[in-house]
Amino acid sequence: xxxxxxxxxxxxxxxxxxxxxxxxxxxxxxxxxxxxxxxxxxxxxxxxxxxxxxxxxxxxxxxxxxxxxxxxxxxxxxxxxxxxxxxxxxxxxxxxxxxxxxxxxxxxxxxxxxxxxxxxxxxxxxxxxxxxxxxxxxxxxxxxxxxxxxxxxxxxxxxxxxxxxxxxxxxxxxxxxxxxxxxxxxxxxxxxxxxxxxxxxxxxxxxxxxxxxxxxxxxxxxxxxxxxxxxxxxxxxxxx
Numbered sequence: 001x002x003x004x005x006x007x008x009x010x011x012x013x014x015x016x017x018x019x020x021x022x023x024x025x026x027x028x029x030x031x032x033x034x035x036x037x038x039x040x041x042x043x044x045x046x047x048x049x050x051x052x053x054x055x056x057x058x059x060x061x062x063x064x065x066x067x068x069x070x071x072x073x074x075x076x077x078x079x080x081x082x083x084x085x086x087x088x089x090x091x092x093x094x095x096x097x098x099x100x101x102x103x104x105x106x107x108x109x110x111x112x113x114x115x116x117x118x119x120x121x122x123x124x125x126x127x128x129x130x131x132x133x134x135x136x137x138x139x140x141x142x143x144x145x146x147x148x149x150x151x152x153x154x155x156x157x158x159x160x161x162x163x164x165x166x167x168x169x170x171x172x173x174x175x176x177x178x179x180x181x182x183x184x185x186x187x188x189x190x191x192x193x194x195x196x197x198x199x200x201x202x203x204x205x206x207x208x209x210x211x212x213x214x215x216x217x218x219x220x221x222x223x224x225x226x227x228x229x230x231x232x233x234x235x236x237x238x239x240x
Contacts, residue, residue: 020038026107042118045118046122048092056081084189087157098169107166165181
């Protein structure tokens with residue numbers, strides 16, 4: 001019989017496989033080289049979690065006392081104690097593979113950033129949360145609840161980042177490039193911080209609100225993918 005730890009690890013990959021296949025299906029370039037790059041970007045995203053974790057342990061500790069403080073301080077911790085490190089690492093991981101992936105349109109960059117983000121999320125679930133869940137005696141249920149909300153959430157942050165990174169890569173105007181690369185970090189950071197803030201303050205609002213908020217993030221992934229596919233199209237070169 002498969003034990004709970006193995007089942008929990010398998011559960012971690014279920015949302016990733018579903019979302020990854022959907023994103024890849026709509027990408028116009030399905031060459032074997034790009035499949036390999038996406039797999040490598042997923043693995044590199046997982047490695048970026050370790051870097052973000054070390055940064056959070058070293059620098060984020062300055063904001064630890066803010067979690068249970070005022071609403072404003074809780075948001076500051078979510079923004080500068082967590083989101084800035086995680087989104088910066090995902091941005092770096094995406095930029096590493098940008099040239100190799102040969103971005104031809106914005107949807108290409110969205111797919112790449114999405115895979116980096118999903119690798120990050122899976123690593124976070126397995127290496128950070130799973131040991132805690134195993135000690136609770138209810139690891140499988142806890143892991144299922146986490147992955148069904150946080151993996152789509154991280155993917156949502158990756159989609160937003162990918163949109164602006166695509167604009168950054170395709171733009172020929174220097175000042176626009178500067179704006180797009182800044183937005184590629186700032187906007188996902190804010191969305192990420194708002195999601196974490198809801199989790200930190202879930203007890204003060206209520207669990208129904210928190211779960212509804214995370215479910216909205218899941219719907220956000222689906223709706224944003226649909227809007228971007230309709231607006232941009234994945235089979236055309238685009239220059240901004």
